[in-house]
Amino acid sequence: MAKLTYEDFQPGQVFPLGPKYVTAQEIIEFAREFDPQPMHLDEAAGRASILGGLAASGWHTSAMFMRMMTDSYLLNTEAEGAPGIDFMDWKNPVLAGDTLSGRSIVLESRPMRSRPGIGIVKFRHEVENQRSQLVCLGENSTMIRMRLPVEASA
Amino acid sequence: MAKLTYEDFQPGQVFPLGPKYVTAQEIIEFAREFDPQPMHLDEAAGRASILGGLAASGWHTSAMFMRMMTDSYLLNTEAEGAPGIDFMDWKNPVLAGDTLSGRSIVLESRPMRSRPGIGIVKFRHEVENQRSQLVCLGENSTMIRMRLPVEASA
Numbered sequence A, B: 001m002a003k004l005t006y007e008d009f010q011p012g013q014v015f016p017l018g019p020k021y022v023t024a025q026e027i028i029e030f031a032r033e034f035d036p037q038p039m040h041l042d043e044a045a046g047r048a049s050i051l052g053g054l055a056a057s058g059w060h061t062s063a064m065f066m067r068m069m070t071d072s073y074l075l076n077t078e079a080e081g082a083p084g085i086d087f088m089d090w091k092n093p094v095l096a097g098d099t100l101s102g103r104s105i106v107l108e109s110r111p112m113r114s115r116p117g118i119g120i121v122k123f124r125h126e127v128e129n130q131r132s133q134l135v136c137l138g139e140n141s142t143m144i145r146m147r148l149p150v151e152a153s154a
Helices: A024-034 A043-048 A058-072 B024-034 B043-048 B058-072
Strands: A014-021 A087-089 A099-111 A118-128 A134-145 B014-021 B087-089 B099-111 B118-128 B134-145
Touching: A014 A058, A014 A118, A024 A058, A024 B058, A058 A099, A058 A118, A058 A134, A058 B024, A058 B058, A099 A134, B014 B058, B014 B118, B024 B058, B058 B099, B058 B118, B058 B134, B099 B134
Parallel strands: none
Antiparallel strands: A014 A099, A087 A134, A099 A118, A118 A134, B014 B099, B087 B134, B099 B118, B118 B134
């Protein structure tokens, strides 16, 4: 089956994310490698922090959100990666035992001037926990191949 | 030895990051868990993509940058986490065999109105490869405890 291309992403489209259950072990393993601050490694230290419990690193939350995107639509898309993140807010802590879900919403799209045959699709991403509290809110753009390459404008 | 507090972070201060050597195995392991797109899993697929080789997920680059920050100054700081990322640009691919280094520069600081005893320190972060090409450029803020709590303004 042909993958989704640039032309298939239209403003207003919504792609569901998750669900993803988050274990204490996952939180601790990510933190040991990438963010070994006490509140991400230890339940008691987490409770003593302003996060209120053993809490995932914001970068771990972002990485889990990335996996939810690949599983929802990116692996089925002619995607060429993303040039960065416009912004990402970690609105509430992600605690051990939380279940995350959410959505990617297409905001806009345009052909890349610098790369003929590839377009930029801008998304808004929202991830919530099982209490419908936003944990992660952000926007970024992804480079996606066109099915029908257009001539690059001068 | 007492950890660094809010008062210790002054605009213009620079904290060095890295060096961090990046292996193909690390790139593939992160991608398998969080971003299983072909250019992050396989050398040939990476070469066929616009990234030009087996390339780290941008989220992996960001996670490695986080670890460089904890090793440089965050573990020695009364830090309470970050509310998000103002922006992060992945300027060039991070390829297997690259060595990353860089710096965090203090831009500004202010007491938090909502949390007495904690201040917000805003940083600019720059990560480069061994060819002095920027791979990651971003800004974000970190919440840091004060040594001498100031009365919250009404």
